[in-house]
Amino acid sequence: MIDEKTFWNRAAPKYVRSPIRDMASYETGLEHVSRHLNSKMRVLELGCGSGMTARKLAPEVASVKATDVSSVMIEMARQSDGPVPENVTYLQAAADAPLAGEEPYDAVLAFNLLHLIPDQEVSLRAIRAMVRPGGLFISKTPCLGGRSLWLWPIIRVLQAFGMAPAVRFDTMGRLEAAIAEAGFAIVDTGTYPLKPPSRLIIARRD
Ligand SMILES: C[S@@+](CC[C@H](N)C(=O)[O-])C[C@H]1O[C@@H](n2cnc3c(N)ncnc32)[C@H](O)[C@@H]1O
Numbered sequence: 736m737i738d739e740k741t742f743w744n745r746a747a748p749k750y751v752r753s754p755i756r757d758m759a760s761y762e763t764g765l766e767h768v769s770r771h772l773n774s775k776m777r778v779l780e781l782g783c784g785s786g787m788t789a790r791k792l793a794p795e796v797a798s799v800k801a802t803d804v805s806s807v808m809i810e811m812a813r814q815s816d817g818p819v820p821e822n823v824t825y826l827q828a829a830a831d832a833p834l835a836g837e838e839p840y841d842a843v844l845a846f847n848l849l850h851l852i853p854d855q856e857v858s859l860r861a862i863r864a865m866v867r868p869g870g871l872f873i874s875k876t877p878c879l880g881g882r883s884l885w886l887w888p889i890i891r892v893l894q895a896f897g898m899a900p901a902v903r904f905d906t907m908g909r910l911e912a913a914i915a916e917a918g919f920a921i922v923d924t925g926t927y928p929l930k931p932p933s934r935l936i937i938a939r940r941d
Contacts, residue, residue, distance in 0.1 A: 737897040739851065743805035751785045751811045757928045764927030764935055765791060768844070768873055771923065771937050772796050776841035779865055781830040782848035786812025786823075793820040796842075802828040831858040839867040845874040847933070849910065853901045859917035866940040872919055875927065875935045880906035882931070907934045914938050
């Protein structure tokens, strides 16, 4: 199977150009996220992709460090949509590699990422170490577990040809349990969009 860095470096130009499928759900989900942020927060985003979400949230927080495993994605994030806001930095880093020497963050964000991480348990523990005690881990994840079973054989064929990344389809319950088991208390949830379901989970580090 193709590794995630190679896959996303290849996929980045097309991904960044593609419009968001359901902009209304994206915006409503972001408003929900904003209710848990404030102007004092140092925020780390994992798997930032085009970097658009970091730019949108930047006015509401002290700083956003937006990271992605793909260097091509990071380069495109730096270049898209005008100058990078002063309180945003883009950096190439994998989600399970804590940023050496950094203080833990007030909030760590991961949008459309957790279903792409093969060893979720290890990554969630690494993410916990990036959040300060009492800080937030905010994720939004497509949860197709138990649905769209017809998709699996197609995905397997695409994966065999390096045309799809490793992907897991959890149910919402399974994903929430994994986040809780990693040492977080779930404090709020939402689903944006409802179909196919993408679960927003706001979790506080114990
Ligand atoms: C589906 S895109 C989502 C991008 C963005 N968060 C969004 O919601 O539009 C997944 C992103 O996660 C990145 N990614 C995949 N595996 C990763 C990993 N292990 N660590 C960090 N980033 C990863 C990819 O390069 C890609 O930019």
